[in-house]
Amino acid sequence: MREEVESLDTADVAASWVSAEVVRAGVQERIKALADLSHAPLFFGRLDYEDALAEGPPADGSRGGAVRQHGPGGEAHRFYIGRRHVHDREGDPMVIDWRAPVSQPFYRATRRDPQQVRLRRRFGYTHGDLTAYEDEHLTDTTEADRSSALLQREIERPRVGPMRDIVATIQPEQDEIVRAAVEGTVCVQGAPGTGKTAVGLHRVAYLLYAHRERLARTGTLVIGPNESFLHYIEQVLPALGELAVRQTTADRLVAHFPVRGADDAPTATLKGDARMAEVLRRALLSHVTTPTEPCVVVRGSRRWRVPAYELAEITEQLRERGIRYGAAREALPQRIAHAVLIRMEQAGEAPDDRVQDAVARNPAVKATVKEVWPAVDPARLVLRLLSDADFLAEQAAGILDDQEQKTLLWARPARGVKSAKWSAADLVLIDEAMDLVARTPSLGHVVLDEAQDLSPMQYRAVGRRCSTGSATVLGDIAQGTTPWATGSWQEALRHLGKPDAAVEELTQGFRVPREVIAYASRLLPAIAPELEEATSVREAPGDFAVRAVPAGELDAAVVAACREALGREGSIGLIAADTRVDRLATALAEAGMPYLDPGRETSEAARLTLVPASLAKGLEYDHVVLDEPAAVVDAEPDDRTGLRRLYVALTRAVSGLTVVHASPLPEALSD
Known part of the structure; x- marks a missing residue:
């Protein structure tokens, strides 16, 4: 297919x-x-429907990439499922794209509901080479239920390099979220390892497949918590053939x-x-004044007068809208000009x-607009609000x-806006003010990951980017580690402007080993008592150890644990x-152990990353x-936030976890 495109003469x-x-x-x-x-192999599964004529590869020895057998009506009854649609030279x-409707039973068919699928085949790969397959005969009532060994192996495969797609292992509850209608906003509360990030990315890929023209026109955006996270996920969508999805952070969104x-x-x-x-809305509208003088427009030998009370009525109507x-500032001169035209018509x-356009450009009209509804620079407005005590008190x-007003105030910079030492929170306020002045363009769909850490004003900033579109909100209340972390998804969705969004909960983990998630979940009563404890489908117990060492030996013990871990895959x-x-x-460095910074791609040569x-x-x-762990907790402003940060750190492990400590562990973990 690529060669065909390359051969086109442009x-x-x-x-x-x-x-x-x-x-x-x-x-x-x-x-x-x-x-x-x-x-990324082109196909990972096969569906044989009940009336397929044959099972194995084609008798003529042709390519096995996809075999199609036909029923009496000529329709295809065997489909190979893959990351991309693949067709031959004719x-x-x-291979059928995993997002196509015909592929859906690969993820949702069960023996209880086979959806007309007779056989589902999964293919296993090692370093890109096809090495195994396994079959499920969904209509065979004599075959015993068993878990998929290939599915388990794929879940437990070592995580060297960036995040991979999960098209071969999407579970039914995940698939329902992925294929939800584009018109609706979905919020996913997901415990660690439940695949919520992957679900969000695959949802974007699905929506681009199902609504390509619409989303190509309106645009899509993925918002992550930091640059390291974006580097980690950046190859997932390109592997699925989607190159046009922009990725950014919440801070960069308003930079x-x-x-x-x-x-x-x-x-x-x-x-x-x-x-x-x-407060910002009040501050902006405080610039609008009530006219006290009439507007007199001179055209030729005639003078047309719009009295102050009528100008006040026009101004008030615009405010009320x-x-x-x-x-409104652009509409005001046209409204004044219309009032003049009425007088012209009454005069014959x-x-x-x-x-009317000429009157709207008249110097007298412009002067009235400038006085009554002056132009306002959003950044200057925020600067004045934060540095002028009297103005802030009024608004x-x-x-x-x-x-609270004293908390907000800071010294006005000598050289104004450009020299101001803006903080990340200030930029969110500027973004709000910019939207009050001129509407922020809306995208067709936005994916917001790690959403639990956003402030209400940040939710508003994201909501403006999907005001006429939809969103997929991903997060875990238990992992909220900012002082302003959201307390409930209903509150967050209200600030986002999507109060009617459906909230789905994923509690079945696929990544974190059972022992590790059970250990971390001891913290839930203290950090998020309303959440259910996550479970794990991982059959492998994983390597799990908690080691107490003397204070003077902590650094050496940590280095030794890293060296031990490097002996594994x-x-x-x-x-x-x-x-x-x-x-x-x-x-x-003293131990001669090279390490990477977060976000840099791991490889066989460099597998250790030092992560704040x-x-x-x-x-x-x-x-x-x-x-x-005690240092992780103590680094945060309060114990609850610290324990949440610790919960995050404990649940980053896919196969094994070694906790090394000299100080006492938090009470919930000390047993």
Whole structure:
């Protein structure tokens, strides 16, 4: 298929040069989308429906990539399922895209509900080579139920390199979320290892398949918690042939200015409070004044007068409509011009639209608009609000108390907006103000991962990007580690502007071993008592150890645990409190053990990553060495947030976990 596209001659496109460039760009994009990925086999499953005529490969020895047997009506009854649609040189399908309706029974058919599937075959691969297959005869009542060995092997495969797609292992409850209608917003509460991130990414891929034209026009966006996380997931969608999905972080989404400052936890929490939206709205509308002078328009020898009371009525009507500040400011001169035209018509003239436009551009009208509804720069508005105590007191009256107002105030920079030391929370306020002035363009679909850590104002910023579209919200209340972490999904969805979204809960884990998830779940009563404890389908017990060492031997014991982990297959993550990272980096260097920073791709040559606990969320490693849990807890502003951070660190392991500590463990983990 790639060779066919590469052979297309685009040198003499019979159209304008613009059309020719568009065609060439489209061809190049198609070639890129058809890249050969050696680690991603084209097909992973097969469905034989009840009236298929044969089971094995074709008798003529032709390519086995996809075999199609036909019933009496000529319809195909055997389908090979893969990551991509594949057709032969005649255009006949060889592999069916996993997102196609005919592929759905591969994920949802059961013996209780076979969905007309007689046989489901799974294929197993090792380093891209086909090495095994297993069959399920869904209509054979004599065959005993058993778990899939290939499915188990795929789940337990070592995690070297970036995150992989899960098209071969999507479970029925995950598939329901993936294929949910594009019109609806879905919120997924998922315990560690339940695959919520993969579900969100595969949902984007499915929606792009099912609604390609619509989403190509409106756009899609994936929002992650940090750059390391984005690096980790960046190859999933390209492996599924989707190259046009933009990925960003919540901070980059509103990065209208460089971040040069930082807020303490109480200040950042207050700036992220939803009440700030009303304070900003008041502050913006405070610039609108009631006209006290008439507007007199001179045209030729005639003077047309719009009295102050009528101007006040027009202004008040625009305020009551609740439209964006900038849109109202653009409408005001046209409203004034219309009032002038009415007077012209009453005087016997017959003005048309061109006259109205000319009147709207009249200097007297412009002067009135400038005085009554002046232009406002959003960043300057936020700067004034945060640095002018009197202005803040006026706009926040009845919303923020005196102490909260003092918390917000900071010294006004000498050179204004560009020299201001904006914090990340300030930029969210600027984004809100920008939307109050001019509507933020909406995308067709947004995926928001690790959503539990967003503030109400950040939810509003994301919601503006999908106000006319839909969203997939992914997170785990128990992993909320910011001081402003959301308390419930209903509250979060209200701030997002999607209060009617469906909330789905995933509690069956596929990644974290049973012993590890059970150990970490001891923290749930203290950090999220309303959540169900996660279970795991992992049959392998995993390597799990908790080692207490003398304080003076902690660094050496951690290095030894890392060396021991490197003797196993797969990736290793050394997770430590941010304050301990430099010390451990020195210890690893002295021991001659190279390590990577989070987000960098692991390989067989470099499998150890040193991970600050603040960046561990969303990442996964085959084996995790957790340094000093007490230090992870103590690094946070309160015990609950610290225990949540610890919960995140404990659940990054795919195959094994070694906890090394000198200080006492939290009470829930001490037994």
